[in-house]
């Protein structure tokens with residue numbers, strides 16, 4: 440049995456793109472699906488922020504199972520023909536080229552999980568943003584909390600990686616998030632602000648940046664913040680982004696940390712949430728597509 444235990448065939452009946460009614464959250468410029476914005480500005484903001492559902496496969500996947508998963512996802516995405524949301528998978532570096540090939544023409548996007556700040560050189564074992572681009576990637580995750588913790592990545596390292604992504608023509612997904620002790624100390628918003636200011640390079644804009652808010656204590660634990668806590672964090676992130684880019688209202692902010700099919704609709708409806716960064720649940724085609732459907 441590979442890593443895709445519980446993988447199911449994708450059922451078209453689960454995947455029809457549904458028109459989403461305007462919700463109360465639309466007043467916070469949340470993507471509401473279709474028209475009906477109360478002001479012209481709100482309408483255009485809503486349309487600008489197309490939800491992004493990104494799968495972070497982490498260090499999971501050997502070729503056969505990973506390709507089977509990618510093919511199921513590509514078939515699901517192609518069948519539904521979503522134009523109002525984007526789906527992205529970030530497999531291990533060894534599989535980016537093969538998954539990009541399997542996804543070609545389907546609309547499923549492929550990204551890396553990390554990159555080096557330099558384009559090339561004597562950095563044994565590292566992968567550059569240019570290499571990811573060359574392999575077919577469109578995005579790269581930078582500053583995931585596991586890399587911040589395991590590899591000592593600081594905000595300035597993350598920022599250099601985000602700049603490397605731009606240099607290569609990739610969109611960085613910059614991850615930030617507080618630890619449990621920081622949350623318990625009441626420091627969540629200030630931690631997010633510090634990480635954001637340190638990790639987002641000058642020149643950020645809606646078209647070249649995605650930010651993922653991932654509370655460290657929610658990753659892989661089955662625990663999630665409340666919807667109000669997610670909304671408060673995202674509103675603060677957008678406010679801080681306002682000082683870093685003139686385009687803050689258009690930047691997509693993803694929530695990540697124990698997102699699954701059963702809680703996706705609620706989390707994705709939180710104010711200022713424009714998609715999800717999904718770990719464990721992205722390893723199952725039906726579950727990942729169900730999360731995408733909830734966006």
Ligand code: PGA
Nearest residue numbers: 658659696697717718719
């Ligand atoms: P999880 O991981 O969905 O398994 O909690 C999320 C992430 O680390 O990006």
